[in-house]
Amino acid sequence: MKKIALYPGTFDPITNGHIDILKKATEIFDHVVLAVAEDTGKNTQFSLDERKKLCTEATAQIERVKVDSFPGLVVDYAKKIGAVAMIRGLRAVSDFEYELQIALMNKQIDSGINTIFLVPDYKYLYLSSSLIKQIIRLGGVLDEFIPPCVGQALKAKTNNTDNC
Helix, strand or coil, rough: CCCCEEEECCCCCCCCCCCCHHHHHHHHHCCEEEEECCCCCCCCCHHHHHHHHHHHHHHCCCCCEEEECCCCCHHHHHHHCEEEEEEEEEECHHHHHHHHHHHHHHHHHHHCEEEECCCCCCCCCCHHHHHHHHHCCCCCCCCCCCHHHHHHHHHHHHHHHHCC
């Protein structure tokens, strides 16, 4: 029986930090589903379709990874796909408090789902999608921290809108 892990998130946009976590997860699990959340509670810069497309393109070369999206509760989606664990990335102590709260609530909703915390490579410890968007919007270059497709998409959004 294959062990499936779920790596859920907003991925607005996906970064090399996310990809680093994803690669680590594929070393542990037989199959990893990178799941883009439809309902984020955030004002996303990219639409669901755009986020899913960027994730698909950015992870195309990673074996045993499928990109999908999901509505509603992540634990319901995890159950639907038969995931044995949820992958979450941790960068700092502040992440741990937030992620622990989510992991405990998910465990309360469905005791069958476990959360695995993975730490990205040190060069990505301070990296966040919000920081990436802000730096690109202000004219910075972050090619080493984002996949090329993300850089192109962010530059297009920044050049074509005033509300990025």
